[in-house]
Amino acid sequence: MAAPQVLIVGAGPTGLVLALRLRYHGVPIRIVDHHSGPGQASRAMAVHARTLEFYEQLGLAQEMVDLGIVMNAMHLWDQGRLMADVPIGNFGRDLSPFPFVLSYPQDDHERFLVEKLRYSGVVVEWDTELVGFEDDGERVRATLRKGSREETCEVAYLCGCDGAHSAVRHGLKLDFAGGAYEQTFYVADVHAMGAATATGGVNMCLNVKDFCLVLPIRSTGMQRLIGIIPDEVKSRENITFDDIRPITERLFGLRVNQVNWFSTYRVHHRVAEHFGQGRAFIAGDAAHIHSPAGGQGMNTGIGDAVNLSWKLAHVLQGRADASLLATYEPERIAFARTLVATTDRAFQIMVKRDLAGRFFRTVLLPYVLPQMFHLRTVRRWMFKTLSQIRITYRGSALSxxxxxxxxxxxxxxxxxxxxxxxxxxxxxxxxxxxxxxxxxxxxxxxxxxxxxxxxxxxxxxxxxxxxxxxxxxxxxxxxxxxxxxxxxxxxxxxxxxxxxxxxxxxxxxxx
Structure with a gap:
């Protein structure tokens, strides 16, 4: 393969999709990541229609659908009682060839993309860290470290897809304004028994003070639990699953028999001041992070990668002037800012305990939403909003x-x-x-x-x-x-x- 023209830092879904699309365009690339391999304890589960449409351009969508689980319904629970079902299995009919939400965990997702990239002739360089870089206006010289050995890699462009603590963003000295939610989240893979494990959909608790999701994982037969650490235990140090087990089991009437892994984390809401500078760009969590409401984060990063990939390819292959790359930031940053604002509002109303939050969880979700979902206009609006097919670049220099x-x-x-x-x-x-x-x-x-x-x-x-x-x-x-x-x-x-x-x-x- 020819010398790499693009160095991608970060081999999560954003970086891997950027690498795959650039390879399809015939651009030689190099991709590195400081981790030892694909994630083992990832949180993202939802793959939305727009992402599957992008994968269909590569001939990969149906294979991923077969590996994942189509969410046929959203099941709403309260203290072990099933309160309502909202059918979402085909709610985007006539709007997309993928009229559903796919449950496919990010760790499996990453391994899938790593393997497809390997088929294209590119192997991810794990345990490789970006130490620093210089952009002289003509090329980017990046210093990489693997173990005790350092090397210099010279490329035309550098792309930081390296997460919230992005070395590329820090190297560009870009502000990452925002804040963190006060709640601490947990995520776990468990083997469990109970009605919520046999629903074939996403399960959500409606409790006034608790928030938790239960989603099935086809590859392991496990259930993924994602929720907020309950008040009763949040002050404890070194929280384990056993600390939250009684509460989580009660919410859905579950009996957890085995815990594969468990982790806690904080959620931030931030957008970088710019998505690029000179010959370096950032995408995905390196550029924007937000609440888990609607499962938008990973899908948005993949959208960044798709937008940037063809523009880099055109410029590198002489099919467009370098000014084409100036359209990446305005097209993607506007959506990122809107997304952070809307997911923040949605998250706050889902978890707050004020009157509006209680009304949303105990009245609107279990009683009003199932009835409204019978209306075609409501189904279509919800699908367009979740699936990201509404994203538009009107006002762009390319439009x-x-x-x-x-x-x-x-x-x-x-x-x-x-x-x-x-x-x-x-x-x-x-x-x-x-x-x-x-x-x-x-x-x-x-x-x-x-x-x-x-x-x-x-x-x-x-x-x-x-x-x-x-x-x-x-x-x-x-x-x-x-x-x-x-x-x-x-x-x-x-x-x-x-x-x-x-x-x-x-x-x-x-x-």
């Missing part, structure tokens, strides 16, 4: 125009029920034009001359419901977001869009 309800910057709506699937061509990870209806000869000729793939889909009622416009031109980015949406097939508008952004089409280079 232009509007056709139907779809604007430049929006995720391309899915049109794949009962016919051809408009997401299948996205596996090219390259720019493409999509038309729903008929493509004019001038557009066909222009696409061929410019080396842009043109995909024409039949006009359907689903395309109309998705907000697409018949016979409009949609120029789709490598990450599945619309760059240009134009109501007519005006080739001059297409040429102006590409020229103004310095983007050229052509065959992807290989390493």
């Amino acid at each position: 232009a125009g509007m056709a139907g309800d779809v604007a430049g910057g929006d995720r391309l709506p899915w049109d794949g029920v009962g016919g051809s699937d408009n997401f299948e061509p996205l596996m090219s990870l390259d720019w493409q034009i999509q038309v729903y209806g008929d493509a004019e000869a001038t557009l066909k000729n222009a696409a061929a001359e410019r080396g842009i793939a043109l995909h024409v889909f039949a006009w359907t009622s689903m395309a109309e419901k998705a907000g697409l416009k018949r016979d409009a031109l949609y120029l789709v980015r490598p990450d599945g977001h619309v760059g240009l949406a134009h109501p007519t097939q005006d080739v001059t508008v297409l040429d102006h869009y590409l020229a103004a952004r310095g983007i050229t089409m052509g065959t992807r280079l290989s390493s």
Whole structure:
């Protein structure tokens, strides 16, 4: 393999997805991590639809779905009594090819990605620490340490996907403003018996003062418990599972027979002041951390990696000016700030013991939400919010125009029920034009001359419901977001869009 052009620090999901996508684009990379291997006690469980759509571009989504467990329902408990069921198994129907929430623990997730990366010819360098780096404007020289040995690695770009205590973020001297929640969380893998272990979904307690989730793990047959250390034991030192066992068992009517591992941790809410500087970038927890509400953290980091990967590839392969990389921060930091604010509000109302919190947990969740979930508009709103398919880059320098309800910057709506699937061509990870209806000869000729793939889909009622416009031109980015949406097939508008952004089409280079 050619000399690495990108050094990725951190082999969690964010760094691994960045590495995989860069490899697909033909960019030689190197990835290091100071840990000895993939995580053993991770907390993230939810894999949302937008992440699975990104994995589908790599041909990996169905394999991951088969390894995980589709959450068919959310089961609400109070003191060992099942209070209500909220069916979420197919609540995003017609919105995504993955209309559900997948339960797949981060430790298994990381091992899955490590293996796929190995198949691509890249082995993660474990026990390797970033000591420091220098950016001279032309290259980045990073000093790496493994054991007692140090070496210098010279690359075009450095990407810090190295978590909340990011060495790359510290090296850039970026502020990481925010704070920590007062609650201490716990996470455990246990073998347990009881009704909550046979539900095939996510179990949540509704207790006025307690918060805990129980989720199944297919790979081990274990249950993962995630919750807040109860008041009765939070003042103890060196808390073990036995300290919380009686309370946790009572919440769900469980009997825990075996504890695989147990850990406690604090949760922060922070966003870095910038997501990059010069030739160094940060992504995932290195750039933003927030409450566990909605299981958004890991999925957001993966979204960062997808956004950054194709832009790095384009610049390195001469298909775009370096200014393209300036669009990474504004596109991702706006969502990160919004996410921190919204998950903070959601978390506070879930755990606070004031009147609003008590009303939410004891009335809205068990009695109102199950009834509201029968409404299609409520199901669709909840799916769009959780799944991250609502993320839009409207206002970005890469976004232009509007056709139907779809604007430049929006995720391309899915049109794949009962016919051809408009997401299948996205596996090219390259720019493409999509038309729903008929493509004019001038557009066909222009696409061929410019080396842009043109995909024409039949006009359907689903395309109309998705907000697409018949016979409009949609120029789709490598990450599945619309760059240009134009109501007519005006080739001059297409040429102006590409020229103004310095983007050229052509065959992807290989390493």
